[in-house]
Amino acid sequence: MHVESTVHASKAPYYYVPGLSGHPVRASISLCLTLLGAATWINNWSGGFWLFLVGILSFLVVLYFWFSDSIRESEGGLNSARVDVSYRWSMSWFIFSEVMFFAAFFGALWYTREITTPLLSDLDHRVLLWPDFSGAWPNQGPAGTVAPFQTVGPFWLPTINTALLLSSGVTLTIAHHALRASKRGSAIFWLFLTVALGFIFVACQAYEYHHAYTELNLKFTSGAYGALFYMLTGFHGFHVIIGATMLSVMLLRLMRGHFTAEHHFGFEGAAWYWHFVDVVWLGLYLYVYWF
Known part of the structure; x- marks a missing residue:
């Protein structure tokens, strides 16, 4: 024991x-x-x-x-309060770098949709480059260069995944409050539920990819839409796997008696990362699946 x-x-x-x-x-x-x-x-x-x-x-x-x-x-x-502050700043800057990472891809999606696509469909470009190019988004690219595909709508799997991630954020917060109240058993239960919800999300996204690839013919080569769809959702899914793995380690540490109500930054750092993943998904859900 x-x-x-x-x-x-x-x-x-x-x-x-x-x-x-x-x-x-x-x-x-x-x-x-x-x-x-x-x-x-x-x-x-x-x-x-x-x-x-x-x-x-x-x-x-x-x-x-x-x-x-x-x-x-x-x-x-060995870790004093000063080391704890260093850990907090380090995790904060790491998450900030991740924010900038996703901002680059969101920016690429915005630029492609709002600037590049309309620009290539104006009169001058249609005469000089591709007469059959359409300025609608998502587009099939110049005629004959991209195989026909269908887009992924918000219903129902992306909406279910949104509910899963938002629920995991709630269960993680409950686990954190339980740990701060020295209720280790309750913290373990709610953290286990958070990890389970995270991996269920990954399984649902894998099923969504299979459906998109086999039934919608949506591939990485499906023009700008296909490339940006898989880059954004794929990198987010990878971050969910990382976050769920981090929380799994925290779960094992809790079960081994690590952390106290006052000193548990390992748990907190993983929780910060998970909430960041939740927020990114909300942006993806709205901008990729709805707009």
Whole structure:
């Protein structure tokens, strides 16, 4: 049976600085193998996929041992309030970088819809470039260059997914309040429900992709609409997987007796990330599926 951590920040050193570690070098090598494998894979080199797979698995192993060390430092009472502030600023800037990442793709979608498509359909461009080009969105591209496809509407699967994510945000907030009230059993239950809702969302999106690809003929090559649809929803789905995995780790830590009502930034940081994922999905739901 695990004993709940009772270490307080006041017992920690002024500012704990870890010793020399090989984790950053190993992570860099793993990421290099991953990118090299991906580049050779899409260029039809037979060993590219396996190199990509080795890189991904190596990176996951590095993260496992790196995060294990960080957890031991935290549970060992080495992280003072000053380290806690550093973690909070680091997570805040990380989420800000993710905001800018999605802003770039939302900007690409807006620019394509509101500027590029109408511009290419005006009289001058239709005479000089593509006489049969339509300025409607989504468009099929110049005549004969994009296979016919259908768009994905908001009903019913995207709306169900929206309900799933919004519900997960509520259950996560309840879990957080339960942890702050030292109700560990309740926190575990609501966090488990949050993780389950997250992975159900991923399963529903996988089904949506299968339906779009096989029945709507919507592919990554389906003009600007197809490319932007899969880039936005696909990257968001990837972030949902990351967030659900982070929350799964927090769930295991809760079950092992980690965190206290006063000191639980690991939980809070994962919760911040999950709420960010929720907000991004609301933007996707409105701008991709409705407008």
